[in-house]
Amino acid sequence: HYPRIPKPYWDQTCALPIFHYPRIPKPYWDQRINMCKALGMNAVCLYVFWNSHEPKPDQFDFTGQNDLREFVKLCEQNDMKVILRPGPYVCAEWEMGGLPWWLLKKKDIRLRESDPYFLERVDKFQKAIANQVSDLTIANGGPIIMVQVENEYGSYGIDKQYVSEIRDMLRKNFGNEVTLFQCDWSSNFLNNGLNDLIWTMNFGTGANIDQQFAKLKEVRPNSPLMCSEFWSGWFDKWGANHETRPAADMIAGIDEMLSKGISFSLYMTHGGTNWGHWAGANSPGFAPDVTSYDYDAPISESGQTTPKYWELRKTLAKYMDGKKQTDVPSLIKPIAIPSFTFTEVAPLFSNLPEPKSDAEIRTMEEYDQGFGSILYRTTLPELKQPALLTVNDPHDYAQVFVDGKFIGKLDRRNGEKALTIPACKKGATLDILIEAMGRINFGRAIKDFKGITGNVTVTVDNEGHRFVCDLKNWKVYNIEDTYDTYTSIGEFYPIETFTPDENGRLPRGVYRGTFNVKKPSDTFLNFETWGKGLVYVNGHPMGRIWEIGPQQTLYMPGCWLKKGENEILVFDIIGPKEAKSEGLREPLLDQLLVQKPLTHREEGQNLVLSSETPVYTGSFAPGNGWQEVKFDKPVTGRYICLEALNSINGKDVAAIAEMYVLDDKGERLSREPWIVNYADSEDVARMNRSGDKTFDLQESTYWSTVPGIPFPHAIVIDLGATHSIEGFQYLPRMESDVPGAIKDFKIYVKNTPFKY
Numbered sequence: 224h225y226p227r228i229p230k231p232y233w234d235q236t237c238a239l240p241i242f243h244y245p246r247i248p249k250p251y252w253d254q255r256i257n258m259c260k261a262l263g264m265n266a267v268c269l270y271v272f273w274n275s276h277e278p279k280p281d282q283f284d285f286t287g288q289n290d291l292r293e294f295v296k297l298c299e300q301n302d303m304k305v306i307l308r309p310g311p312y313v314c315a316e317w318e319m320g321g322l323p324w325w326l327l328k329k330k331d332i333r334l335r336e337s338d339p340y341f342l343e344r345v346d347k348f349q350k351a352i353a354n355q356v357s358d359l360t361i362a363n364g365g366p367i368i369m370v371q372v373e374n375e376y377g378s379y380g381i382d383k384q385y386v387s388e389i390r391d392m393l394r395k396n397f398g399n400e401v402t403l404f405q406c407d408w409s410s411n412f413l414n415n416g417l418n419d420l421i422w423t424m425n426f427g428t429g430a431n432i433d434q435q436f437a438k439l440k441e442v443r444p445n446s447p448l449m450c451s452e453f454w455s456g457w458f459d460k461w462g463a464n465h466e467t468r469p470a471a472d473m474i475a476g477i478d479e480m481l482s483k484g485i486s487f488s489l490y491m492t493h494g495g496t497n498w499g500h501w502a503g504a505n506s507p508g509f510a511p512d513v514t515s516y517d518y519d520a521p522i523s524e525s526g527q528t529t530p531k532y533w534e535l536r537k538t539l540a541k542y543m544d545g546k547k548q549t550d551v552p553s554l555i556k557p558i559a560i561p562s563f564t565f566t567e568v569a570p571l572f573s574n575l576p577e578p579k580s581d582a583e584i585r586t587m588e589e590y591d592q593g594f595g596s597i598l599y600r601t602t603l604p605e606l607k608q609p610a611l612l613t614v615n616d617p618h619d620y621a622q623v624f625v626d627g628k629f630i631g632k633l634d635r636r637n638g639e640k641a642l643t644i645p646a647c648k649k650g651a652t653l654d655i656l657i658e659a660m661g662r663i664n665f666g667r668a669i670k671d672f673k674g675i676t677g678n679v680t681v682t683v684d685n686e687g688h689r690f691v692c693d694l695k696n697w698k699v700y701n702i703e704d705t706y707d708t709y710t711s712i713g714e715f716y717p718i719e720t721f722t723p724d725e726n727g728r729l730p731r732g733v734y735r736g737t738f739n740v741k742k743p744s745d746t747f748l749n750f751e752t753w754g755k756g757l758v759y760v761n762g763h764p765m766g767r768i769w770e771i772g773p774q775q776t777l778y779m780p781g782c783w784l785k786k787g788e789n790e791i792l793v794f795d796i797i798g799p800k801e802a803k804s805e806g807l808r809e810p811l812l813d814q815l816l817v818q819k820p821l822t823h824r825e826e827g828q829n830l831v832l833s834s835e836t837p838v839y840t841g842s843f844a845p846g847n848g849w850q851e852v853k854f855d856k857p858v859t860g861r862y863i864c865l866e867a868l869n870s871i872n873g874k875d876v877a878a879i880a881e882m883y884v885l886d887d888k889g890e891r892l893s894r895e896p897w898i899v900n901y902a903d904s905e906d907v908a909r910m911n912r913s914g915d916k917t918f919d920l921q922e923s924t925y926w927s928t929v930p931g932i933p934f935p936h937a938i939v940i941d942l943g944a945t946h947s948i949e950g951f952q953y954l955p956r957m958e959s960d961v962p963g964a965i966k967d968f969k970i971y972v973k974n975t976p977f978k979y
């Protein structure tokens with residue numbers, strides 16, 4: 224397929240920064256492109272986020288932050304080539320992986336498949352993109368050298384038919400001259416690899432590079448080699464440790480790739496910010512991403528150089544073919560803003576919008592709402608004693624009130640669905656206030672409805688008789704996340720009118736205030752005293768805040784500030800402890816307030832295996848890559864334990880990147896319902912190496928025990944249901960020295976929970 228690659232590029236290795244234009248303030252685009260160029264990079268790799276370009280069906284937006292054409296032109300003016308990744312799905316820790324929420328209004332839609340409605344919408348979107356930039360391909364004398372077909376389809380399914388349909392749309396829109404490529408993992412790229420496309424690999428820093436390209440070299444010995452996403456760092460989730468990756472690993476990988484003539488895209492070179500409600504969420508499980516997309520990338524969220532930046536620049540200098548790197552453009556100097564207090568608040572419960580009446584409960588999407596919060600209200604039957612309230616399922620953060628009194632919360636991250644409500648008279652008011660966080664952006668769970676997705680029941684235990692009452696006849700209050708919703712919510716009162724409740728919190732609601740800026744520049748607004756919600760400054764959606772961290776400040780670009788008075792508005796659904804803020808010169812991205820242990824072992828808990836019989840005893844081989852074991856015969860069970868007896872390198876640490884359990888047909892079981900019951904040791908002091916990383920669908924993250932704790936090590940998973948099981952697949956860490964690789968092991972499978 225070399226005829227499709229423009230000849231001048233045949234032997235050129237590309238070093239590409241990845242950055243996503245909607246995540247960077249438009250006035251800074253040019254400076255950031257130049258920062259990438261000064262690293263010694265020669266092309267920009269960018270995703271197109273469908274949902275930010277088509278907020279409502281057929282209403283396309285390519286203006287302001289969404290001005291794709293302007294961005295591509297800027298790259299061209301700065302002598303940078305462009306690689307376009309128009310999805311339709313992009314992942315990227317962006318709401319629903321870039322797909323618009325309104326697709327879910329067709330409840331039975333099959334996303335990322337040959338569903339006629341899905342393809343019809345993709346086609347319209349792809350045409351809209353082509354209208355903007357198809358004249359800017361290299362064949363037309365423009366900067367776009369390659370276009371990507373779909374995104375890591377291998378981690379979603381096997382469907383060459385669908386991937387071909389996306390390819391054909393791109394061909395139709397961009398012509399036959401443009402080079403099309405696919406990106407996937409070395410473990411699954413063949414599943415959907417189309418013969419006429421270039422295949423590239425995605426992997427993280429530290430990975431064994433030869434191993435990553437071994438399969439590709441075997442099946443296509445003459446293929447150009449490219450790592451289309453070399454993960455410089457990683458993304459942060461609410462309630463988990465701030466992620467970092469060592470600069471040394473990134474540099475070593477890049478040096479090795481360039482010395483071997485392998486092109487790479489650095490994901491991310493500059494991450495930016497998930498403004499407003501655009502942050503996505505990871506799955507299996509539900510792990511919503513924070514607002515900052517700093518990514519521990521060489522260029523920080525706010526456009527500052529980091530030590531990684533300078534080391535990278537030094538390394539790339541070796542591969543400039545005698546050319547000099549351009550100068551690093553001058554940087555923005557952040558400012559501090561003295562502490563200021565908010566002045567007024569419109570409490571939510573006294574300012575609710577007009578409700579809709581509905582006999583049944585429905586999802587947010589069915590009420591034509593895409594983002595924000597939703598309140599479901601009904602009346603309770605007489606409860607003579609406390610009863611169990613079950614919400615099936617609350618997406619994503621529910622707060623329950625009876626007659627206006629707060630009873631408790633149901634946090635989807637922890638799988639919370641039920642709580643006890645007190646005895647009450649017939650007709651007491653039940654309120655369930657739900658805040659939607661980002662829609663899942665990875666795996667099959669991207670079909671992620673918000674609000675309440677099923678029903679709500681009250682279970683009463685009356686002298687041994689259980690009554691389950693399915694609650695009906697709801698009043699539904701839609702609080703769509705827009706600036707207008709909050710400013711027109713109703714009456715604002717001086718904050719002094721309210722005294723904090725017994726938890727020291729001011730009311731839930733919209734808070735407004737102003738702050739003064741002498742000379743606008745970048746700053747980081749501090750929200751450490753706030754609960755959970757969304758922030759707007761001068762009408763700009765700044766993003767989500769949540770007291771649990773690790774992110775405690777929001778990046779405030781100076782280009783969106785005014786000299787003199789600036790307006791700030793916070794919609795806090797928990798209520799602040801103090802309604803104040805300040806501008807800091809440095810962000811607070813690493814301040815976790817842990818509400819629930821990050822580990823899966825209770826104090827004093829010890830797994831007892833002495834009375835159990837293993838279903839399999841064996842040894843894993845050394846080296847990288849997937850390994851599989853098959854039992855002699857199928858066994859039935861719901862709880863599975865892997866006991867690691869020792870390691871290949873003789874050290875005391877055990878690590879697992881990913882694992883699957885195979886059913887009696889040899890198929891992988893769905894890991895959606897999996898829960899870690901126990902892990903003897905988890906390295907979570909600074910990093911996220913807990914047991915659930917063994918099934919988070921990310922081959923570069925892993926469970927690791929804490930160094931210094933001796934073997935044996937064990938992890939127990941509840942598969943969620945009983946299965947007939949016949950095998951097990953295991954992926955060790957990706958580094959060439961395979962740290963933590965397990966040698967001898969035993970597998971136990973049981974119908975009942977293990978004993979501790």
Ligand code: GLA
Binds near residue numbers: 314315374375425458
């Ligand atoms: C994959 C996806 C990217 C991003 C990274 C993780 O490689 O293709 O969009 O989600 O994972 O940051």
